[in-house]
Amino acid sequence: MELDSTDRTRMHGGMTDQIARIRITLEDMKPAIWRRVELPVTNSLKTLHLAIQACMLFENYHLFQFDIGDAAYGIRFDDDDAFMVRTRDAANMRISKLAERGITSFTYTYDFGDNWRHRIEIEEISSTIPGTNYPRFVDGERRAPPEDVGGTPGFEEFLEAMSKPRHPERKSMIEWYGRPFDPADISPDEISARMAKLAKRRAQGKAAYADAKSRDS
The missing domain is CATH 3.10.290.30 (MM3350-like)
Structure with missing residues (x-):
């Protein structure tokens, strides 16, 4: 450009x-x-x-x-x-x-x-x-990704866990992040x-x- x-x-x-x-x-x-x-x-x-x-x-x-x-x-x-x-x-x-x-x-x-x-x-x-x-x-x-989420692979795992109510890691991810994560909300x-x-x-x-x-x- x-x-x-x-x-x-x-x-x-x-x-x-x-x-x-x-x-x-x-x-x-x-x-x-x-x-x-x-x-x-x-x-x-x-x-x-x-x-x-x-x-x-x-x-x-x-x-x-x-x-x-x-x-x-x-x-x-x-x-x-x-x-x-x-x-x-x-x-x-x-x-x-x-x-x-x-x-x-x-x-x-x-x-x-x-x-x-x-x-x-x-x-x-x-x-x-x-x-x-x-x-x-x-x-x-x-x-954008949260701090210290683990790079692109960690962010992908984080998004998957946050998007599925029954995901086994969802509760721990919410506790780590502090709240639910909406990828569309900037x-x-x-x-x-x-x-x-x-x-x-x-x-x-x-x-x-x-x-x-x-x-x-």
Whole structure:
């Protein structure tokens, strides 16, 4: 997928008031589990990670990694260089930089044990809507797997047990998960609430930066 000339013009015409519409699709799932979100292009991959956590209702318990071409972005640790780890800091790569380079499709992996791989697609660059707080949730389908369910095989077993009232493992699964599981219910209100918290943190960060800048001037 490539950005058209209009999108590229927008990117170079003023990044501070531009947003990226991004589709997030969990790989190897049928029916598809996906979300669509909008983030300012000035946001980093770290913020995109937090937005994915929010809209998939993950709990940010585990490590993550974006794979973009030959580069990997995630969390850097002090001893990474000693162990020849090549992971770059996700906080240092902005969405705008990817779009400017024509990169609109890449992968995001969360929890290297369960190995949840997502296809990330930058669908469109557009102007912000006045009065709208970003990042924001747009739409999506199908509920994402619970944390630590055991990867794709474990999730399939979980779904089977939850869908059959007489399944021998259903009671234990409900006790483990804490409630029944409806694969069609993505809990949009909960997602929007989580995204609103993320947007509030962004607004507070911008306000603090502006205040510090005014004091220095």
